[in-house]
Amino acid sequence: MTAPRLALIGTGGHGRGHLAQGIRLHEQGAVRLVAVADPHPPTADELPDGVERFTGGAELIAQAGADVAVICTPIHTHFELAAAALEAGMDVLLEKPTTATLDEFERLASLADRTGRLVQIGFQSLGSAAIGLIRSRVAAGEIGEVLRYSATGAWVRNDAYWARSAWAGTRTLDGRVVADGVLTNPLAHATATALALAGKTRAADVLSLEVDLWRAADIEADDTSVAIFDLGGVRLTTAVTLAAVARTDPYVEVVGSDGS
Incomplete structure (x- = not known):
């Protein structure tokens, strides 16, 4: 071959x-x-x-x-x-x-x-066996009825990160959409992983989306934001920042009536 x-x-x-x-x-x-x-x-x-x-x-x-x-x-x-x-x-x-x-x-x-x-x-995590393992344990009722999903991330990005290129931290550049924010780029992995755990991987699976976009750095886009996804009966809340005082490992959580 x-x-x-x-x-x-x-x-x-x-x-x-x-x-x-x-x-x-x-x-x-x-x-x-x-x-x-x-x-x-x-x-x-x-x-x-x-x-x-x-x-x-x-x-x-x-x-x-x-x-x-x-x-x-x-x-x-x-x-x-x-x-x-x-x-x-x-x-x-x-x-x-x-x-x-x-x-x-x-x-x-x-x-x-x-x-x-x-x-x-x-999205590296989507190739992990952990996704299927967690979904099978949830489906088996190990944590009871699923109440909600969450994705959390706190990273540190200094001024040099935002100054590394003309498109970094911008919503548009030369009339073209870029949308380089914490939710869409560096910590997009958190939301993607949580949606995979929920089995909600198509646009139609998200009934509505609310976002609260903020920035601590001197940029056009967001670096500290929350997104709330209505997945039909349960919701996913993503809370992420690039303006933390110290980096911690991002994590996702499935919360059920009998555990998480």
């Missing part, structure tokens, strides 16, 4: 982890790393022999001939790059948040259906 050809779009910042993983899988023979793209791509000495280097994702997609693309780029570029990769016949691992708007999300989902390609979002 021929190893799938892998391309990485966005190799700085969080993308460095994808680059290290891609090189490791390449060396193991699990994939063949064929191309990388970044405004400041790795040097040839940092890559296996023969890996093409590009400064733009669109150029890579048009020329690299990959089977799988990992996209780790600014939020407002997600839809265009993922759509182009799907049209080029690639499966996609797309970093969260999936897209900047719900309309882009729906268009991308439709495109994946039409092309028959796969799109996976970088």
Whole structure:
């Protein structure tokens, strides 16, 4: 069986982890790393022999001939790059948040259906056996009737974090929606995990949503916020901040009539 050809779009910042993983899988023979793209791509000495280097994702997609693309780029570029990769016949691992708007999300989902390609979002916890284990224990009645779900996170992000790029902490940039806030980007994992535990993974599963958005940092978007999801009979409350005095591990909780 021929190893799938892998391309990485966005190799700085969080993308460095994808680059290290891609090189490791390449060396193991699990994939063949064929191309990388970044405004400041790795040097040839940092890559296996023969890996093409590009400064733009669109150029890579048009020329690299990959089977799988990992996209780790600014939020407002997600839809265009993922759509182009799907049209080029690639499966996609797309970093969260999936897209900047719900309309882009729906268009991308439709495109994946039409092309028959796969799109996976970088919510690490959704690949954990813990999700299924907890859901089975809840279904078995171990905590009684489920009363509510919660997701809580407190991280520390200083001024340098918000100054790292032009899009960081913005709602829009050059007329394009970015929506880079604590709920949508850094601590979006908390909500995604809680919704998976609740088995509420489609838009229709959320009957209503209330948000209370605040900011402590000098940014346009939110860094300290609460979201309340009506899941039909129970609710999920997400409370997250990037302005904590100390970092703690985020957690999700399923609260029942006989325990949690």
